[in-house]
Amino acid sequence: MTDSKTQNPHWPQAEIHPTAIVEDSVEISRGVRIGPWCHVKGPSSIGPGTVLMERVSVGPWVIMGRNNIIHMGAVIGHAPQDLSYNGEETWTHIGSQNEIREYVTIHRGSRSGLKTVVGDHNLLMGLSHVAHDVEIGNRVILANGALLAGHVHVDDQAFISGGVLVHQFVRIGRLALLRGGSRTSRDVPPYCIMDGTHTIRSLNRVGLKRAGISAEERSRLKMAFRILFGRRKMEERGLLQLESDPSPLVRELVRFIRDSKRGVCHGSGRLPDIDTEMGVDYD
Template sequence: MPVATSARVHPTAIISAQAYIGEECEIGPYVVIEGRVNLGNHCVIRPHATLIGPLDMGEGNMVFGGAVLGEVPQHLKFNGEETRVVIGDHNVFREHVTVHRGTTGRYETRIGSNNFLMASSHVAHDCLVGNHCILANSALLAGHCVLEDHVYMSGNSAVHQFCRMGRLSLLSGCSASTKDVPPFTIQQHINHVCGVNVVGMRRAGIPAAGIDAVRRAYQLIHRSEKPLPTSLLQLEAELGDVDVVVELITFIRDSSRGINIADSHHQPGVSIRQAA
């Protein structure tokens, strides 16, 4: 059990002989660290948290009581394969957060850096979470989901397996998506895109011209009567030199599950393949 000399470990903590505890780490009372867990420097593991390897965690992470990181996936076909969880730097995992390791689909669940997972949120097997994401209380990610950077999931929201949420997208409280959520958009209720995340874009430093371009894109994609492929072609012709618009178009064209289209009839999700 390699433990750095500057680490502080409470005598009631149970730490595997296979674990590594980095410099200046704090391991609280009744923490359980099981298997091959590598903790970077300056991590704080609060009382009654559980870390299960294979788990690699970077520097400056905080894990609060009742959180369980690295447990086996909730997957009927999982048969004990060698999979893992990989976590970056400066993340916060509040009380009773659960992060499950991967399956043979991707072999790992990966979380980037500077994310804030609030109490009772869940990241399922094979998910990829980017950087600077916030999962509010009881937000739920099903298996194989992808969150790009600066995504915000409000309390009690949920994302269906294999779905993606684009950069700076926002899922409102008690809402859910079974389709991909395009970058810079806000979704509420079930599969209903309702606007542009202007506040998030401003906070991210996107200039006013870029925000205006995304607003125009929203009107063409979500408020037009035209087929989706036609709207994207028009958008390319008008604003194809604007980076955030190119990002939005690329995300939609790469979508295999389709995106949600907002209109007065709450039209269900549409993909390029369906609309063509």
């Protein structure tokens, strides 16, 4: 790394490798490290303590928070893969404390005024893709090769496994888990495990427990899931029954389903014994 004094004076105490290309319109904060052969286009902003390893491409129109780690070959803020995009100014907002692994691609918004957003404390594993206008919350995990199409919304603490395909405009609920190789063109409700083609298999009991959700709340959700997903076709009377449930998590689940524009994933027709799924009692 070169001494920051040899760089733009607006880059205080940043370490920038001499092979990196950083345009003058980029704002770089204290403690940023930019490795070999990176290209950072402006206007963009890189927050304090963020590290770009070798051959990372950033910008233009990227705002990145603090203490992110961007691994080699990642591309952040490139033009969207949308034939209607006409080169207008659109943005990518990356929060803080994210780890973005090898060859991840994150594309900027597709229309003026739109942006792609990644929150805080997320892990995006190698070769995962975040398309234009996607919104990712906090503490989300995208495993290797997971692909999010345009306008997808992912709520906090969701886990999207390797090779998962998510269609455009789909919503992924909080603490949902999508099993490896699955695919969905429908909204995935919170707290569930989905696999195959938009099929709900069970409640995400392990994820709920790790997130500190109480045994009582997990029990209420278990009951709600049997009502909603015990059959392949969801029934209106089940939603009506649960709208006044004492559990705020159950009511959140019902609101998510009510708000869906694409329709939600369906049950398998037979839920397993959730208490002993995979042969383990998680309580």
